[in-house]
Amino acid sequence: MKRILPPADKTPGRMLIFWDIDGTLMSCGGDGTEAMNRAFFELYGIPDAFLGAGVGGAQDFAVIRRIAAECGIEKFDPAALETAYIANLARILDRNEHKRVMPGVVDLLEYARGAGLANLLLTSNLRAGAETKLRSVGLWAYFDESFCGGFGDAPGEKWDAAAAVISAAETRFGRPFRPSDVVVIGDSVYDIRSAKRIGARHIAVATGWTSAETLSAETPEYLFDDLADTPRVIAAIGKNLLKRYER
Numbered sequence: 001m002k003r004i005l006p007p008a009d010k011t012p013g014r015m016l017i018f019w020d021i022d023g024t025l026m027s028c029g030g031d032g033t034e035a036m037n038r039a040f041f042e043l044y045g046i047p048d049a050f051l052g053a054g055v056g057g058a059q060d061f062a063v064i065r066r067i068a069a070e071c072g073i074e075k076f077d078p079a080a081l082e083t084a085y086i087a088n089l090a091r092i093l094d095r096n097e098h099k100r101v102m103p104g105v106v107d108l109l110e111y112a113r114g115a116g117l118a119n120l121l122l123t124s125n126l127r128a129g130a131e132t133k134l135r136s137v138g139l140w141a142y143f144d145e146s147f148c149g150g151f152g153d154a155p156g157e158k159w160d161a162a163a164a165v166i167s168a169a170e171t172r173f174g175r176p177f178r179p180s181d182v183v184v185i186g187d188s189v190y191d192i193r194s195a196k197r198i199g200a201r202h203i204a205v206a207t208g209w210t211s212a213e214t215l216s217a218e219t220p221e222y223l224f225d226d227l228a229d230t231p232r233v234i235a236a237i238g239k240n241l242l243k244r245y246e247r
């Protein structure tokens with residue numbers, strides 16, 4: 001296969017690529033939900049609190065509080081819950097032999113890093129949960145700890161987190177980012193809608209829980225069965241990138 005060469009221009013933050021985690025960068029099955037269930041049981045004695053909770057369609061901040069309210073927990077302690085959740089998540093991931101990085105992801109992360117495109121996360125996971133999951137499959141090293149994206153720790157929606165990161169990127173890199181400079185790559189309807197909401201470009205991938213048909217109905221700019229075809233995905237990220245880098 002033809003090697004894709006890094007570009008001449010390595011200016012950091014030439015473009016912002018927002019990566020979703022679950023179903024896009026990696027899969028760890030229902031480990032996140034299981035860890036939340038165990039944390040709720042340890043702290044409040046409630047079993048299967050997150051059964052059918054619809055995780056991934058809203059920020060974890062909101063999902064956790066909704067479940068706590070539905071369970072009638074009066075003295076809910078988000079910090080204690082997070083500590084218990086992360087401890088359980090790390091243990092469960094450690095034992096999960098089926099967790100995996102999605103096809104093509106490492107090549108794309110490597111390419112983006114070499115090309116001066118900023119690899120950022122855009123996930124409804126809590127930041128600590130995102131880090132724990134990505135570390136478990138060796139992907140955390142592709143992200144800059146001091147500037148790694150938007151997470152589900154705060155009130156609001158995924159697009160609010162994205163808008164805040166774009167604004168922070170403008171300060172960090174000292175330049176404005178037009179909508180065409182920002183690409184969201186994700187496996188869910190929520191990802192596509194979040195990208196549209198902030199005017200960003202979007203690439204949907206059907207490696208998660210959502211079918212290609214359902215994703216297609218949201219009219220994503222691009223839809224792939226998986227991200228294994230590196231040149232095609234690079235061309236989708238930026239039309240001029242491939243032309244320039246295959247020379």
Ligand SMILES: [Mg+2]
Nearest residue numbers: 020022023187
């Ligand atoms: Mg996802």
